[in-house]
Amino acid sequence: MKPIQLILNILWLVFCGVWMAFGYLIAAVICFVLIVTIPFGIASARIAFYVLWPFGRTTVEKPGAGAGSLVGNVIWVIVAGWWLALGHLLTSIPLFISIIGIPFGWANLKLIPVSLFPLGREIVDSDQPFAGR
Helix, strand or coil: CCHHHHHHHHHHHHHHHHHHHHHHHHHHHHHHHCCCCHHHHHHHHHHHHHHHCCCCEEEEECCCCCHHHHHHHHHHHHHHHHHHHHHHHHHHHHHHHCCCCHHHHHHHHHCHHHHHCCCCEEEEECCCCCCCC
């Protein structure tokens, strides 16, 4: 990990990473309790760890993700995705108010698509070849 990524991740953790990860973990626990939604709980826990330490990593589409991911994402948006996306939106507003928080506000907004459609995606290092494709 590059030193700048470490600094950004530590600042992210302090400003909003802990709170957003906590929201994803709550969603994961609820999904685990409901048993039928365990795959959603696994996805939510995976994203919680990504949201906790996002700089230096990105998400890419999984090869072979198909109709099952699409249907799962529709259910996810209805059950938990919308309020997690709202959490990202609400935590980005105070970050935009301060100058130092503007990059973190943008990073928070970039996490909204992941919070809405987590299935069919995987988290990879940004340094990995073809990570952005």
